[in-house]
Amino acid sequence: MFAYEFMQNAFMASTFIAITCGLVGVFVSARGMSFLSHTLSEVGFAGAAFAVFAGISPLVGMLLFTIVSSIAVGKLSVKASRREASISAVSSLFVGLGILFLSLSDSSSSYATTILFGSIVGISRGDVWQLVGLAGAVLVTLCFGFRSLAFDSFDPDGARAQGLPRNLLSIYFLLILAVSVSIGAQIVGSLLVFILLTLPSAAAKYLGHTLPAMLAISVGAALIGVWLGLYLGYITNWPVTFFIAAIEFGFYFIALGIRRLRD
Amino acid sequence: MSSALISINHLRFGFHDRPLYSDLNFTLAQGSLTSLIGANGVGKTTLVRLIMGELQPVGGTITRMPGLRLGYVPQFRNIDSEYPLTIRSFVQLNQHGLWPWHTRAEKQALDAVLKQTELTERQHQLIGQASGGEKQKAYLAQALLTAPNFLILDEATASLDVNTKTELMSLVRQLNRNSGLTVLFITHDLQLAREYTDQYLLLTPDDYELKPTSAMDMAKMPPELQPAEEVQ
Numbered sequence: 184m185f186a187y188e189f190m191q192n193a194f195m196a197s198t199f200i201a202i203t204c205g206l207v208g209v210f211v212s213a214r215g216m217s218f219l220s221h222t223l224s225e226v227g228f229a230g231a232a233f234a235v236f237a238g239i240s241p242l243v244g245m246l247l248f249t250i251v252s253s254i255a256v257g258k259l260s261v262k263a264s265r266r267e268a269s270i271s272a273v274s275s276l277f278v279g280l281g282i283l284f285l286s287l288s289d290s291s292s293s294y295a296t297t298i299l300f301g302s303i304v305g306i307s308r309g310d311v312w313q314l315v316g317l318a319g320a321v322l323v324t325l326c327f328g329f330r331s332l333a334f335d336s337f338d339p340d341g342a343r344a345q346g347l348p349r350n351l352l353s354i355y356f357l358l359i360l361a362v363s364v365s366i367g368a369q370i371v372g373s374l375l376v377f378i379l380l381t382l383p384s385a386a387a388k389y390l391g392h393t394l395p396a397m398l399a400i401s402v403g404a405a406l407i408g409v410w411l412g413l414y415l416g417y418i419t420n421w422p423v424t425f426f427i428a429a430i431e432f433g434f435y436f437i438a439l440g441i442r443r444l445r446d
Numbered sequence: 447m448s449s450a451l452i453s454i455n456h457l458r459f460g461f462h463d464r465p466l467y468s469d470l471n472f473t474l475a476q477g478s479l480t481s482l483i484g485a486n487g488v489g490k491t492t493l494v495r496l497i498m499g500e501l502q503p504v505g506g507t508i509t510r511m512p513g514l515r516l517g518y519v520p521q522f523r524n525i526d527s528e529y530p531l532t533i534r535s536f537v538q539l540n541q542h543g544l545w546p547w548h549t550r551a552e553k554q555a556l557d558a559v560l561k562q563t564e565l566t567e568r569q570h571q572l573i574g575q576a577s578g579g580e581k582q583k584a585y586l587a588q589a590l591l592t593a594p595n596f597l598i599l600d601e602a603t604a605s606l607d608v609n610t611k612t613e614l615m616s617l618v619r620q621l622n623r624n625s626g627l628t629v630l631f632i633t634h635d636l637q638l639a640r641e642y643t644d645q646y647l648l649l650t651p652d653d654y655e656l657k658p659t660s661a662m663d664m665a666k667m668p669p670e671l672q673p674a675e676e677v678q
Contacts, residue, residue, distance in 0.1 A: 213530075329546040334539040337531060341588055344518040345540060346498075388528075392572060393535040 184417055193303045193423075196311045197370050197409040199318040201379065205402035206325060207363045208384030209394075210356060213336040218267065219256060220380040222274040223364040226252045227373040229281030230365070231298040236288035241298065242313065245368060249361035252277055257357045301372030301424050303413065310369070317366050321359055328355055333394055370409065371424045379405050382431035386438035404434045451476045451511045451596055451628050452497060458505035459489075459496060466492055470506070472647060472656045474630065476595075479622045481639035481659070482632045484649035485670040490632050493649070494518070494598055497630075517594030519585050521601040521632075529574030533565055533584045536573045540591045555591065563587040563617065579610035583617070590621075596628045597621075603638060611635070615642040636664060636671055 184190050211220050227245040234244025252273050259269035285295055297305070306314075325332070335342040335352045342349060360380075367376040383404035384397070391397035408430040416423035450473040457470040466489035474480060484490050495501045496508060498516060525536075537560065541552050548556075560566050563583045568576065573584055582602050589597060599618065603611040619642050621627045633639055639646050640659045647656045650668060 326546060327544070330539075330542055330544075334542075338523070338536065338539050338588075340520050340523050341539065341585070344520045344589070345592070346500075388530045392530060392532045392570075394531070397530060 192311045196314045199315050201405035201409045203318040203321050204367045204379035205383050205405035208380045209401050210336045211380050212384040217381045221377040222270050223249050224373045224376045226277040227368045229277040232281040232284035236284040245365040253357035253361040299372050299374040303370040382435045386434040389438040389442040453509040456506035477626045479629045479644045481643040481646045488649045515594045517589035517597045519589045519599045527574045532570050533573045534569040537587045540588045559587050559590050578606050598630045600632045
Protein backbone atom coordinates (compact mmCIF):
# COMPACT_ATOMS: atom_id res chain seq x y z
CA MET A 184 0.00 0.00 0.00
CA PHE A 185 2.81 2.41 0.87
CA ALA A 186 4.50 1.66 -2.44
CA TYR A 187 2.15 4.16 -4.02
CA GLU A 188 3.11 7.79 -3.63
CA PHE A 189 -0.52 8.87 -3.39
CA MET A 190 -1.00 6.65 -0.35
CA GLN A 191 2.16 8.02 1.27
CA ASN A 192 0.85 11.53 0.68
CA ALA A 193 -2.55 10.61 2.03
CA PHE A 194 -1.11 9.13 5.24
CA MET A 195 1.24 12.04 5.85
CA ALA A 196 -1.40 14.70 5.29
CA SER A 197 -4.07 12.92 7.29
CA THR A 198 -1.73 12.31 10.23
CA PHE A 199 -1.05 16.00 10.67
CA ILE A 200 -4.66 16.93 10.08
CA ALA A 201 -5.89 14.37 12.62
CA ILE A 202 -3.47 15.66 15.26
CA THR A 203 -4.55 19.26 14.65
CA CYS A 204 -8.29 18.52 14.56
CA GLY A 205 -8.03 16.20 17.56
CA LEU A 206 -6.38 18.89 19.69
CA VAL A 207 -8.51 21.80 18.48
CA GLY A 208 -11.62 19.63 18.84
CA VAL A 209 -11.19 19.39 22.62
CA PHE A 210 -11.65 23.15 22.80
CA VAL A 211 -14.51 23.09 20.27
CA SER A 212 -16.34 20.66 22.52
CA ALA A 213 -15.54 22.54 25.75
CA ARG A 214 -16.65 25.86 24.26
CA GLY A 215 -19.87 24.36 22.89
CA MET A 216 -18.90 25.27 19.34
CA SER A 217 -19.80 22.08 17.47
CA PHE A 218 -22.47 23.92 15.54
CA LEU A 219 -20.02 26.64 14.55
CA SER A 220 -17.50 24.08 13.31
CA HIS A 221 -20.24 22.56 11.16
CA THR A 222 -21.06 26.00 9.80
CA LEU A 223 -17.43 26.76 9.06
CA SER A 224 -17.31 23.58 6.98
CA GLU A 225 -20.10 24.94 4.81
CA VAL A 226 -18.31 28.25 4.63
CA GLY A 227 -15.22 26.34 3.52
CA PHE A 228 -17.25 24.89 0.66
CA ALA A 229 -18.21 28.42 -0.43
CA GLY A 230 -14.55 29.46 -0.18
CA ALA A 231 -13.42 26.60 -2.38
CA ALA A 232 -16.15 27.39 -4.93
CA PHE A 233 -15.03 31.01 -4.92
CA ALA A 234 -11.44 29.87 -5.48
CA VAL A 235 -12.47 27.90 -8.55
CA PHE A 236 -14.38 30.93 -9.86
CA ALA A 237 -11.46 33.30 -9.15
CA GLY A 238 -8.82 30.88 -10.39
CA ILE A 239 -6.92 30.60 -7.11
CA SER A 240 -6.06 27.58 -4.97
CA PRO A 241 -9.10 26.04 -3.21
CA LEU A 242 -7.18 25.99 0.07
CA VAL A 243 -6.57 29.75 -0.14
CA GLY A 244 -10.26 30.32 -0.91
CA MET A 245 -11.27 28.20 2.07
CA LEU A 246 -8.87 29.96 4.42
CA LEU A 247 -10.07 33.35 3.26
CA PHE A 248 -13.75 32.55 3.71
CA THR A 249 -13.49 30.65 6.98
CA ILE A 250 -11.30 33.30 8.61
CA VAL A 251 -13.54 36.20 7.53
CA SER A 252 -16.72 34.41 8.57
CA SER A 253 -15.39 33.18 11.91
CA ILE A 254 -14.40 36.72 12.83
CA ALA A 255 -17.82 37.92 11.64
CA VAL A 256 -19.52 35.33 13.85
CA GLY A 257 -17.27 36.33 16.76
CA LYS A 258 -18.16 39.99 16.35
CA LEU A 259 -21.87 39.35 15.79
CA SER A 260 -22.27 37.03 18.74
CA VAL A 261 -20.76 38.86 21.68
CA LYS A 262 -23.78 37.67 23.62
CA ALA A 263 -23.97 33.87 23.79
CA SER A 264 -27.75 34.01 23.35
CA ARG A 265 -27.27 35.61 19.96
CA ARG A 266 -24.69 33.12 18.77
CA GLU A 267 -26.95 30.49 17.22
CA ALA A 268 -28.88 33.04 15.17
CA SER A 269 -25.67 34.76 14.05
CA ILE A 270 -24.14 31.45 13.00
CA SER A 271 -27.27 30.52 11.02
CA ALA A 272 -27.30 33.92 9.31
CA VAL A 273 -23.63 33.78 8.35
CA SER A 274 -23.88 30.17 7.16
CA SER A 275 -26.95 30.82 4.97
CA LEU A 276 -25.20 33.68 3.24
CA PHE A 277 -22.04 31.67 2.61
CA VAL A 278 -23.74 28.52 1.34
CA GLY A 279 -25.72 30.73 -1.04
CA LEU A 280 -22.47 32.32 -2.20
CA GLY A 281 -20.92 28.86 -2.68
CA ILE A 282 -23.75 27.82 -4.97
CA LEU A 283 -23.47 31.12 -6.87
CA PHE A 284 -19.72 30.82 -7.44
CA LEU A 285 -20.01 27.20 -8.49
CA SER A 286 -22.62 28.05 -11.10
CA LEU A 287 -20.68 31.12 -12.32
CA SER A 288 -17.47 29.18 -12.74
CA ASP A 289 -19.02 26.51 -15.04
CA SER A 290 -17.12 23.82 -13.27
CA SER A 291 -18.50 20.34 -13.42
CA SER A 292 -20.57 18.86 -10.64
CA SER A 293 -17.79 16.38 -9.97
CA TYR A 294 -15.66 19.25 -8.72
CA ALA A 295 -18.37 20.23 -6.25
CA THR A 296 -18.45 16.63 -5.08
CA THR A 297 -14.69 16.71 -4.52
CA ILE A 298 -14.96 19.84 -2.39
CA LEU A 299 -17.85 18.51 -0.37
CA PHE A 300 -16.70 14.96 0.18
CA GLY A 301 -12.92 15.26 0.06
CA SER A 302 -10.28 13.65 -2.08
CA ILE A 303 -7.49 12.52 0.16
CA VAL A 304 -5.98 10.14 -2.36
CA GLY A 305 -5.88 12.91 -4.94
CA ILE A 306 -3.46 15.24 -3.17
CA SER A 307 0.09 15.86 -4.33
CA ARG A 308 3.34 15.99 -2.36
CA GLY A 309 3.28 19.79 -2.71
CA ASP A 310 -0.20 19.88 -1.13
CA VAL A 311 1.08 17.70 1.70
CA TRP A 312 3.84 20.15 2.62
CA GLN A 313 1.36 23.02 2.49
CA LEU A 314 -0.97 21.16 4.87
CA VAL A 315 1.86 20.15 7.18
CA GLY A 316 3.02 23.76 7.31
CA LEU A 317 -0.45 25.03 8.17
CA ALA A 318 -1.05 22.29 10.73
CA GLY A 319 2.32 23.11 12.30
CA ALA A 320 1.41 26.80 12.44
CA VAL A 321 -1.88 25.97 14.19
CA LEU A 322 -0.10 23.74 16.72
CA VAL A 323 2.55 26.36 17.54
CA THR A 324 -0.09 29.08 17.87
CA LEU A 325 -2.18 26.81 20.09
CA CYS A 326 0.85 26.11 22.25
CA PHE A 327 1.39 29.76 23.13
CA GLY A 328 -2.12 30.60 24.27
CA PHE A 329 -2.86 27.13 25.56
CA ARG A 330 -3.33 27.78 29.28
CA SER A 331 -5.51 30.85 28.89
CA LEU A 332 -7.57 29.18 26.19
CA ALA A 333 -8.04 26.10 28.38
CA PHE A 334 -9.16 28.24 31.35
CA ASP A 335 -11.57 30.27 29.22
CA SER A 336 -12.97 27.14 27.53
CA PHE A 337 -13.42 24.92 30.59
CA ASP A 338 -14.33 27.58 33.14
CA PRO A 339 -15.50 30.83 31.51
CA ASP A 340 -16.82 32.21 34.83
CA GLY A 341 -13.51 31.62 36.55
CA ALA A 342 -11.59 33.11 33.60
CA ARG A 343 -13.75 36.22 33.78
CA ALA A 344 -13.15 36.48 37.53
CA GLN A 345 -9.41 36.35 36.88
CA GLY A 346 -9.70 39.15 34.33
CA LEU A 347 -8.57 37.14 31.29
CA PRO A 348 -8.95 38.97 27.94
CA ARG A 349 -11.91 36.86 26.88
CA ASN A 350 -12.80 38.67 23.64
CA LEU A 351 -9.23 38.39 22.44
CA LEU A 352 -9.15 34.70 23.35
CA SER A 353 -12.38 34.14 21.47
CA ILE A 354 -10.99 35.68 18.25
CA TYR A 355 -7.72 33.78 18.73
CA PHE A 356 -9.61 30.50 18.95
CA LEU A 357 -11.92 31.30 16.02
CA LEU A 358 -8.86 31.88 13.82
CA ILE A 359 -7.34 28.56 14.91
CA LEU A 360 -10.67 26.87 14.22
CA ALA A 361 -10.98 28.47 10.77
CA VAL A 362 -7.55 27.23 9.70
CA SER A 363 -8.22 23.77 11.16
CA VAL A 364 -11.47 23.50 9.21
CA SER A 365 -9.76 24.55 5.99
CA ILE A 366 -7.01 21.98 6.27
CA GLY A 367 -9.27 19.23 7.62
CA ALA A 368 -11.56 19.70 4.63
CA GLN A 369 -8.73 18.57 2.38
CA ILE A 370 -9.13 14.98 3.50
CA VAL A 371 -12.67 14.42 4.65
CA GLY A 372 -14.25 17.15 2.55
CA SER A 373 -15.91 20.31 3.74
CA LEU A 374 -19.24 18.60 4.39
CA LEU A 375 -17.74 16.23 6.94
CA VAL A 376 -14.73 18.05 8.39
CA PHE A 377 -16.64 18.64 11.58
CA ILE A 378 -16.47 14.87 12.17
CA LEU A 379 -12.79 15.19 13.07
CA LEU A 380 -13.42 18.34 15.09
CA THR A 381 -16.32 17.09 17.15
CA LEU A 382 -16.53 13.29 17.49
CA PRO A 383 -13.04 12.39 18.78
CA SER A 384 -13.23 15.20 21.33
CA ALA A 385 -16.77 14.24 22.35
CA ALA A 386 -15.52 10.70 23.01
CA ALA A 387 -12.56 12.15 24.92
CA LYS A 388 -14.90 14.19 27.09
CA TYR A 389 -16.49 11.00 28.40
CA LEU A 390 -13.27 9.06 28.88
CA GLY A 391 -10.56 11.53 29.90
CA HIS A 392 -10.78 13.32 33.22
CA THR A 393 -7.80 15.60 32.87
CA LEU A 394 -6.88 17.94 30.06
CA PRO A 395 -3.81 15.94 28.91
CA ALA A 396 -5.87 12.73 28.94
CA MET A 397 -8.64 14.33 26.89
CA LEU A 398 -6.15 15.69 24.37
CA ALA A 399 -4.44 12.30 24.05
CA ILE A 400 -7.71 10.39 23.61
CA SER A 401 -9.04 12.91 21.11
CA VAL A 402 -5.88 12.84 19.00
CA GLY A 403 -5.71 9.04 19.28
CA ALA A 404 -9.31 8.61 18.15
CA ALA A 405 -8.78 11.02 15.23
CA LEU A 406 -5.57 9.26 14.16
CA ILE A 407 -7.04 5.75 14.35
CA GLY A 408 -10.05 7.02 12.38
CA VAL A 409 -8.06 8.47 9.50
CA TRP A 410 -5.44 5.70 9.35
CA LEU A 411 -7.98 2.89 9.48
CA GLY A 412 -10.26 4.81 7.14
CA LEU A 413 -7.50 5.17 4.56
CA TYR A 414 -6.60 1.49 4.84
CA LEU A 415 -10.19 0.32 4.49
CA GLY A 416 -10.74 2.76 1.63
CA TYR A 417 -7.66 1.33 -0.07
CA ILE A 418 -8.74 -2.29 0.16
CA THR A 419 -12.44 -1.81 -0.58
CA ASN A 420 -12.37 1.16 -2.93
CA TRP A 421 -15.21 2.70 -0.92
CA PRO A 422 -14.99 6.38 0.07
CA VAL A 423 -12.45 7.05 2.83
CA THR A 424 -14.75 9.69 4.30
CA PHE A 425 -17.43 7.08 4.91
CA PHE A 426 -15.04 4.90 6.90
CA ILE A 427 -13.72 7.83 8.93
CA ALA A 428 -17.27 8.92 9.76
CA ALA A 429 -18.27 5.39 10.74
CA ILE A 430 -15.18 4.80 12.88
CA GLU A 431 -15.50 8.13 14.71
CA PHE A 432 -19.18 7.47 15.29
CA GLY A 433 -18.17 4.10 16.75
CA PHE A 434 -15.70 5.76 19.13
CA TYR A 435 -18.32 8.21 20.30
CA PHE A 436 -20.88 5.49 20.81
CA ILE A 437 -18.48 3.28 22.77
CA ALA A 438 -17.30 6.22 24.92
CA LEU A 439 -20.89 7.06 25.74
CA GLY A 440 -21.54 3.43 26.67
CA ILE A 441 -18.48 3.29 28.94
CA ARG A 442 -19.57 6.49 30.64
CA ARG A 443 -23.05 5.08 31.27
CA LEU A 444 -21.60 1.87 32.69
CA ARG A 445 -19.39 3.88 35.07
CA ASP A 446 -22.33 5.93 36.33
CA MET B 447 -3.16 49.12 63.81
CA SER B 448 -2.66 47.28 60.52
CA SER B 449 -2.56 49.25 57.31
CA ALA B 450 -5.41 49.71 54.90
CA LEU B 451 -5.65 47.30 51.97
CA ILE B 452 -8.51 49.16 50.33
CA SER B 453 -9.64 52.71 51.12
CA ILE B 454 -12.86 54.05 49.72
CA ASN B 455 -13.39 57.79 49.97
CA HIS B 456 -16.56 59.65 49.03
CA LEU B 457 -17.43 57.00 46.49
CA ARG B 458 -20.33 57.87 44.26
CA PHE B 459 -21.74 55.47 41.69
CA GLY B 460 -24.98 54.52 39.94
CA PHE B 461 -26.39 53.24 36.70
CA HIS B 462 -28.18 55.85 34.55
CA ASP B 463 -31.44 56.39 36.42
CA ARG B 464 -30.49 54.33 39.47
CA PRO B 465 -28.07 55.93 41.94
CA LEU B 466 -26.48 53.32 44.20
CA TYR B 467 -24.09 55.14 46.52
CA SER B 468 -23.82 58.88 47.06
CA ASP B 469 -20.99 59.07 49.60
CA LEU B 470 -19.48 55.76 50.61
CA ASN B 471 -16.47 55.81 52.96
CA PHE B 472 -14.71 52.85 54.51
CA THR B 473 -11.39 51.06 54.69
CA LEU B 474 -10.61 47.39 54.82
CA ALA B 475 -7.54 46.69 56.92
CA GLN B 476 -4.99 44.06 56.03
CA GLY B 477 -5.97 40.76 57.57
CA SER B 478 -9.59 41.78 58.19
CA LEU B 479 -12.49 39.40 57.72
CA THR B 480 -15.55 41.35 56.61
CA SER B 481 -18.98 40.33 55.43
CA LEU B 482 -20.75 42.50 52.91
CA ILE B 483 -24.47 42.28 53.52
CA GLY B 484 -27.50 43.89 51.98
CA ALA B 485 -30.73 43.07 50.16
CA ASN B 486 -30.81 42.11 46.47
CA GLY B 487 -30.24 45.05 44.14
CA VAL B 488 -28.60 47.25 46.75
CA GLY B 489 -25.27 47.13 44.89
CA LYS B 490 -23.12 44.50 46.61
CA THR B 491 -21.75 42.97 43.42
CA THR B 492 -21.38 46.43 41.88
CA LEU B 493 -19.22 47.47 44.83
CA VAL B 494 -17.05 44.41 44.27
CA ARG B 495 -16.71 45.27 40.58
CA LEU B 496 -15.63 48.79 41.56
CA ILE B 497 -13.07 47.40 44.00
CA MET B 498 -11.78 45.05 41.30
CA GLY B 499 -11.47 47.93 38.85
CA GLU B 500 -14.01 46.50 36.38
CA LEU B 501 -16.15 49.63 36.86
CA GLN B 502 -14.95 53.21 37.40
CA PRO B 503 -16.49 55.42 40.12
CA VAL B 504 -18.56 58.44 39.09
CA GLY B 505 -17.03 60.37 41.99
CA GLY B 506 -14.63 59.76 44.86
CA THR B 507 -11.64 57.45 44.99
CA ILE B 508 -10.77 53.82 45.59
CA THR B 509 -7.20 53.41 46.83
CA ARG B 510 -5.63 49.98 46.63
CA MET B 511 -2.53 49.17 48.64
CA PRO B 512 0.52 48.65 46.39
CA GLY B 513 1.10 44.92 46.00
CA LEU B 514 -2.57 44.07 46.32
CA ARG B 515 -3.28 40.70 44.70
CA LEU B 516 -6.97 40.11 44.39
CA GLY B 517 -8.69 36.74 44.14
CA TYR B 518 -12.39 36.59 43.32
CA VAL B 519 -14.71 33.61 43.62
CA PRO B 520 -17.78 34.37 41.48
CA GLN B 521 -21.28 33.43 42.51
CA PHE B 522 -22.23 31.36 39.46
CA ARG B 523 -20.42 28.52 37.78
CA ASN B 524 -21.67 26.38 34.95
CA ILE B 525 -20.61 22.90 36.04
CA ASP B 526 -23.09 20.15 35.17
CA SER B 527 -22.90 16.45 36.02
CA GLU B 528 -21.23 15.67 32.65
CA TYR B 529 -18.44 18.19 33.20
CA PRO B 530 -15.30 16.25 32.27
CA LEU B 531 -12.56 17.46 34.61
CA THR B 532 -11.49 16.24 38.03
CA ILE B 533 -11.27 18.64 40.96
CA ARG B 534 -7.48 18.79 40.57
CA SER B 535 -7.62 19.57 36.84
CA PHE B 536 -10.32 22.18 37.39
CA VAL B 537 -8.35 23.99 40.10
CA GLN B 538 -5.22 23.84 37.95
CA LEU B 539 -6.87 25.91 35.19
CA ASN B 540 -5.84 29.04 37.08
CA GLN B 541 -2.11 28.51 36.59
CA HIS B 542 -0.92 30.80 33.83
CA GLY B 543 2.48 29.53 32.71
CA LEU B 544 3.57 30.04 29.13
CA TRP B 545 3.73 26.38 28.12
CA PRO B 546 0.93 23.81 28.03
CA TRP B 547 2.72 21.49 30.47
CA HIS B 548 2.99 22.20 34.18
CA THR B 549 6.34 22.62 35.91
CA ARG B 550 7.28 20.88 39.13
CA ALA B 551 6.97 24.15 41.05
CA GLU B 552 3.43 24.59 39.70
CA LYS B 553 2.48 21.07 40.74
CA GLN B 554 3.84 21.71 44.22
CA ALA B 555 1.89 24.95 44.49
CA LEU B 556 -1.24 23.08 43.39
CA ASP B 557 -0.67 20.32 45.95
CA ALA B 558 -0.25 22.94 48.68
CA VAL B 559 -3.49 24.72 47.78
CA LEU B 560 -5.41 21.42 47.61
CA LYS B 561 -4.11 20.56 51.06
CA GLN B 562 -4.99 23.98 52.41
CA THR B 563 -8.57 23.62 51.15
CA GLU B 564 -8.85 20.02 52.43
CA LEU B 565 -9.27 18.62 48.93
CA THR B 566 -6.20 16.38 48.74
CA GLU B 567 -8.14 13.16 49.24
CA ARG B 568 -10.90 14.13 46.83
CA GLN B 569 -8.72 15.68 44.12
CA HIS B 570 -9.30 12.90 41.58
CA GLN B 571 -13.08 13.02 41.95
CA LEU B 572 -14.94 14.46 38.94
CA ILE B 573 -16.00 17.95 39.93
CA GLY B 574 -19.33 17.55 38.11
CA GLN B 575 -20.19 14.74 40.51
CA ALA B 576 -18.75 16.32 43.65
CA SER B 577 -20.93 17.67 46.47
CA GLY B 578 -21.87 21.34 46.70
CA GLY B 579 -19.34 21.87 49.47
CA GLU B 580 -16.52 20.23 47.52
CA LYS B 581 -17.36 22.35 44.50
CA GLN B 582 -17.19 25.54 46.56
CA LYS B 583 -13.88 24.44 48.05
CA ALA B 584 -12.57 23.81 44.53
CA TYR B 585 -13.66 27.31 43.42
CA LEU B 586 -11.92 28.70 46.48
CA ALA B 587 -8.79 26.63 45.78
CA GLN B 588 -8.73 27.85 42.18
CA ALA B 589 -8.79 31.48 43.32
CA LEU B 590 -6.09 30.79 45.94
CA LEU B 591 -3.74 29.41 43.31
CA THR B 592 -2.56 32.88 42.26
CA ALA B 593 -1.61 33.52 45.93
CA PRO B 594 -3.94 36.48 46.52
CA ASN B 595 -3.68 38.60 49.68
CA PHE B 596 -7.28 39.77 49.30
CA LEU B 597 -10.07 37.31 48.59
CA ILE B 598 -13.64 38.19 47.66
CA LEU B 599 -16.24 35.43 47.97
CA ASP B 600 -19.54 36.13 46.23
CA GLU B 601 -22.44 34.27 47.92
CA ALA B 602 -20.23 31.22 48.28
CA THR B 603 -22.56 29.54 50.76
CA ALA B 604 -25.87 30.35 49.09
CA SER B 605 -26.66 26.85 47.83
CA LEU B 606 -25.18 24.84 50.70
CA ASP B 607 -26.78 23.02 53.61
CA VAL B 608 -26.07 24.17 57.17
CA ASN B 609 -23.24 21.73 57.93
CA THR B 610 -21.42 22.41 54.69
CA LYS B 611 -21.81 26.17 55.19
CA THR B 612 -20.22 25.87 58.61
CA GLU B 613 -17.38 23.76 57.24
CA LEU B 614 -16.62 26.18 54.41
CA MET B 615 -16.75 29.22 56.67
CA SER B 616 -14.45 27.56 59.20
CA LEU B 617 -12.02 27.00 56.35
CA VAL B 618 -12.26 30.63 55.23
CA ARG B 619 -11.69 31.84 58.77
CA GLN B 620 -8.76 29.50 59.15
CA LEU B 621 -7.18 30.96 55.97
CA ASN B 622 -7.76 34.43 57.39
CA ARG B 623 -6.25 33.61 60.79
CA ASN B 624 -3.35 31.46 59.66
CA SER B 625 -2.25 33.13 56.43
CA GLY B 626 -3.36 36.68 57.10
CA LEU B 627 -5.58 36.59 54.04
CA THR B 628 -7.95 39.57 53.93
CA VAL B 629 -11.45 38.38 53.12
CA LEU B 630 -14.59 40.11 51.92
CA PHE B 631 -17.51 37.72 52.10
CA ILE B 632 -20.72 38.69 50.33
CA THR B 633 -23.75 37.07 51.90
CA HIS B 634 -27.43 37.20 52.73
CA ASP B 635 -26.93 35.09 55.78
CA LEU B 636 -26.80 37.22 58.93
CA GLN B 637 -26.18 34.28 61.25
CA LEU B 638 -23.17 33.21 59.23
CA ALA B 639 -21.86 36.76 59.03
CA ARG B 640 -22.15 37.18 62.78
CA GLU B 641 -20.62 33.86 63.61
CA TYR B 642 -17.71 33.72 61.19
CA THR B 643 -16.68 37.27 60.27
CA ASP B 644 -15.20 40.01 62.42
CA GLN B 645 -17.01 43.00 60.97
CA TYR B 646 -19.84 43.66 58.58
CA LEU B 647 -20.48 46.25 55.93
CA LEU B 648 -24.21 46.68 55.55
CA LEU B 649 -25.51 48.40 52.43
CA THR B 650 -29.06 49.76 52.44
CA PRO B 651 -30.73 51.83 49.70
CA ASP B 652 -29.79 55.13 51.30
CA ASP B 653 -27.14 54.36 53.87
CA TYR B 654 -24.37 52.01 54.95
CA GLU B 655 -22.56 50.98 58.09
CA LEU B 656 -19.32 49.20 58.91
CA LYS B 657 -19.32 47.72 62.42
CA PRO B 658 -17.88 44.79 64.35
CA THR B 659 -20.20 41.79 64.09
CA SER B 660 -20.33 41.69 67.91
CA ALA B 661 -22.30 44.94 67.70
CA MET B 662 -24.77 43.56 65.15
CA ASP B 663 -28.34 44.20 66.24
CA MET B 664 -30.43 41.61 64.45
CA ALA B 665 -33.66 43.51 65.13
CA LYS B 666 -32.38 46.54 63.25
CA MET B 667 -31.35 44.63 60.15
CA PRO B 668 -33.42 45.08 56.98
CA PRO B 669 -36.42 42.71 57.01
CA GLU B 670 -35.31 41.00 53.75
CA LEU B 671 -32.21 39.78 55.52
CA GLN B 672 -33.93 38.34 58.57
CA PRO B 673 -33.62 34.58 58.83
CA ALA B 674 -36.82 32.81 57.84
CA GLU B 675 -38.86 31.87 60.90
CA GLU B 676 -38.96 28.22 61.56
CA VAL B 677 -42.25 26.58 60.80
CA GLN B 678 -43.61 24.73 63.81
